[in-house]
Amino acid sequence: xxxxxxxxxxxxxxxxxxxxxxxxxxxxxxxxxxxxxxxxxxxxxxxxxxxxxxxxxxxxxxxxxxxxxxxxxxxxxxxxxxxxxxxxxxxxxxxxxxxxxxxxxxxxxxxxxxxxxxxxxxxxxxxxxxxxxxxxxxxxxxxxxxxxxxxxxxxxxxxxxxxxxxxxxxxxxxxxxxxxxxxxxxxxxxxxxxxxxxxxxxxxxxxxxxxxxxxxxxxxxxxxxxxxxxxxxxxxxxxxxxxxxxxxxxxxxxxxxxxxxxxxxxxxxxxxxxxxxxxxxxxxxxxxxxxxxxxxxxxxxxxxxxxxxxxxxxxxxxxxxxxxxxxxxxxxxxxxxxxxxxxxxxxxxxxxxxxxxxxxxxxxxxxxxxxxxxxxxxxxxxxxxxxxxxxxxxxxxxxxxxxxxxxxxxxxxxxxxxxxxxxxxxxxxxxxxxxxxxxxxxxxxxxxxxxxxxxxxxxxxxxxxxxxxxxxxxxxxxxxxxxxxxxxxxxxxxxxxxxxxxxxxxxxxxxxxxxxxxxxxx
Numbered sequence: 001x002x003x004x005x006x007x008x009x010x011x012x013x014x015x016x017x018x019x020x021x022x023x024x025x026x027x028x029x030x031x032x033x034x035x036x037x038x039x040x041x042x043x044x045x046x047x048x049x050x051x052x053x054x055x056x057x058x059x060x061x062x063x064x065x066x067x068x069x070x071x072x073x074x075x076x077x078x079x080x081x082x083x084x085x086x087x088x089x090x091x092x093x094x095x096x097x098x099x100x101x102x103x104x105x106x107x108x109x110x111x112x113x114x115x116x117x118x119x120x121x122x123x124x125x126x127x128x129x130x131x132x133x134x135x136x137x138x139x140x141x142x143x144x145x146x147x148x149x150x151x152x153x154x155x156x157x158x159x160x161x162x163x164x165x166x167x168x169x170x171x172x173x174x175x176x177x178x179x180x181x182x183x184x185x186x187x188x189x190x191x192x193x194x195x196x197x198x199x200x201x202x203x204x205x206x207x208x209x210x211x212x213x214x215x216x217x218x219x220x221x222x223x224x225x226x227x228x229x230x231x232x233x234x235x236x237x238x239x240x241x242x243x244x245x246x247x248x249x250x251x252x253x254x255x256x257x258x259x260x261x262x263x264x265x266x267x268x269x270x271x272x273x274x275x276x277x278x279x280x281x282x283x284x285x286x287x288x289x290x291x292x293x294x295x296x297x298x299x300x301x302x303x304x305x306x307x308x309x310x311x312x313x314x315x316x317x318x319x320x321x322x323x324x325x326x327x328x329x330x331x332x333x334x335x336x337x338x339x340x341x342x343x344x345x346x347x348x349x350x351x352x353x354x355x356x357x358x359x360x361x362x363x364x365x366x367x368x369x370x371x372x373x374x375x376x377x378x379x380x381x382x383x384x385x386x387x388x389x390x391x392x393x394x395x396x397x398x399x400x401x402x403x404x405x406x407x408x409x410x411x412x413x414x415x416x417x418x419x420x421x422x423x424x425x426x427x428x429x430x431x432x433x434x435x436x437x438x439x440x441x442x443x444x445x446x447x448x449x450x451x452x453x454x455x456x457x458x459x460x461x462x463x464x465x466x467x468x469x470x471x472x473x474x475x476x477x478x479x480x481x482x483x484x485x486x487x488x489x490x491x492x493x494x495x496x497x498x499x500x501x502x503x504x505x506x507x508x509x510x511x512x513x514x515x516x517x518x519x520x521x522x
Contacts, residue, residue: 003218005130007195008118011074012133013188014107015114017081018146020181021050021104023303025150026280027296028174030400035171036094039396039468045281046466049098053105055459065451069205070117078189080107081505082182089179111263113436116446118199119438121218128317128504131438135431136314139307142279146303150296152177189520203231204444247448251441259440262500263449267456269492270433273333274485275425275471278418285418287403288344288478289411302419306426313427322432323496323505329428330493333421337486340417345479347409349382350375359398363390379477382406385422417482429492433457439503442512 025047032038038046065073084104091097114134122130155163157375163169168176196218202211211231215224251260278285282302286295293358313325351371359368367390375380386402387395441449503511 004121004123005126007218008122008133010188010191010195011114011117012130012137013184013191014077014081015073015134015137016144017078017185017188018142019138019143019183020145020184021081021084021141022138022276023142023145023176023279023299024149024181025101026146026283026299027153027177029251029284031171031174032097033396033399036097037159037393037396038094038355039392040474042094044467044470046094046098047277047469048464049101050105051459051464051467053102053107054125055105055455057106059455064117065113066201070113070120070201071192071195073113074117074195075189075192077107077113078102078185078192081185082189085179085181085185086234089175089182091175091178092356104434112434115196115434115438116450117198120446121202126318127439128322128435129314131435132310132314132317132431133425134434136307138430139303139310139426143300143303143307146296146300148180148245149177150300152180153296182376199228200231203228208232210289247445250445251452256441256445258499258501260449261474262496263440263453264456265492265495265499266429266433266436267453269330269430269496270490271465272485272488273330273421273425273429273491274337274465274469274482275422275430277465278421280442281469282418284403285414287400288347288407288409289410289414290404290407290409291415302422305419306422309423309427310431313431317431317435318504321502322435323500323502325428326432326436326500327493327497329424329432330489330496332424333429334486334493336417336420336424336490337482337489339418340421341411341479341482341486343410343417344477344482347379347407347479348375348377349379349406350408353404355401358405362397362401363394368396378479379473380475383474436500436503439506439511 022067029038029043032046033043036042064076068076084100084107087103090099091100115131117126118131118134152168152173156169156176159169166176166482196214197210199211199214199218202208202214209230212224212228215227219227250256277341282299283295284297292296317325351368351374353372356365356368356372364493368386371389376385383395386398390398437450437453469481472484476484501511501514503514506514
């Protein structure tokens with residue numbers, strides 16, 4: 001492994017911590033629902049809490065990375081992840097958990113800053129797989145998080161002596177799920193101390209000697225003079241930091257409109273595939289298919305398969321190209337989501353005597369008995385009938401029981417759709433988004449462009465999609481919810497097939513010239 005790859009892998013470990021953070025919360029809802037009495041809206045807020053933090057952080061992340069440098073900004077992010085993990089594990093109620101999750105969201109800017117840094121140090125021939133390593137680490141983090149959730153839940157339920165010694169039980173398992181993230185976050189902080197600052201950032205900030213020294217850590221000594229001259233020649237006419245207003249004007253210019261259009265389309269389409277919502281609420285989806293007892297281990301298995309497809313994408317991305325993988329992957333995502341929608345569309349919902357018995361410890365049997373024998377063809381009317389019979393609070397308390405025992409669904413169809421979707425996403429739009437963000441925009445506007453597109457992605461993927469998903473399921477039903485996600489994937493594939501340039505094997509400077517030609521500028 002050469003030096004650039006080594007430093008890229010270190011920076012991309014932030015994706016592992018992000019993946020852990022995203023999926024660990026999924027295993028906690030069945031505990032916090034009971035301990036904190038969470039409503040549907042509160043569950044959505046906790047799921048979207050990191051998104052609110054990321055939204056706030058991305059407002060300043062570009063300016064911060066321009067002023068402090070890429071390395072110091074990444075170190076700050078790693079520290080925030082650590083604080084969030086410890087605080088979430090010690091949370092004493094809904095608002096404290098939401099606030100510490102929000103602090104973790106401040107660190108979600110690691111995805112945009114990691115792509116920025118890796119794109120600035122990686123050679124053109126391997127830039128795709130090095131930036132894509134960020135997505136691979138997200139996939140590994142998702143897989144590890146699902147495994148840790150399943151193992152922690154099992155340990156808490158085992159009442160083993162070692163678990164009791166650690167105060168790990170049915171009541172505290174969720175605290176361990178969230179708090180364990182502090183270990184890899186602290187390790188990442190330590191490893192980030194080893195990386196050099198971005199040479200492009202150093203040149204842009206009039207530090208030529210430090211830029212040469214940084215290049216000397218990344219490249220063989222014989223290649224440093226030519227690499228340094230190439231950066232200086234490209235930045236010679238803009239060898240100063242542009243203000244955000246100046247960057248915005250340049251981004252809005254005819255020369256860069258094509259890059260901005262592709263970036264914004266990606267920023268909207270990627271979150272509206274529904275991936276973040278599916279990851280956060282995957283255990284609940286598996287409950288619908290009758291797999292409540294194995295839902296956390298099932299999530300681990302799905303993410304393990306998805307991780308393999310991310311690795312496959314990184315092996316092919318610099319051979320096949322970004323555009324083909326992106327557009328083809330979105331088409332497969334759409335098809336798989338439509339399959340999930342069809343599976344839920346054919347579902348029926350009914351209260352049986354066995355359901356009444358299973359819920360008897362939480363609601364009086366007499367409250368559910370009037371519904372026995374009634375068959376509902378959509379979840380909205382079913383849930384409305386349950387709430388009318390037992391009340392909103394009791395309905396939330398028995399939701400897991402209803403998911404497991406009151407739903408008749410084509411489980412193989414839904415499971416197949418979810419697995420294919422996760423694989424297609426991890427093969428295409430997941431890694432390609434951050435690769436293209438790192439390639440489309442020239443250095444002079446990179447801070448505003450990448451963090452700005454990431455801001456849009458966060459508004460939808462980190463906040464709106466996870467926050468409204470429980471409400472969508474409640475108000476629209478799962479069939480229509482997944483149909484919406486599938487249609488967005490199809491529209492995105494069509495738009496990107498028309499506008500997205502191929503960037504494989506091109507230097508940052510060559511890509512800038514290609515984008516300028518697409519915009520109609522010489």
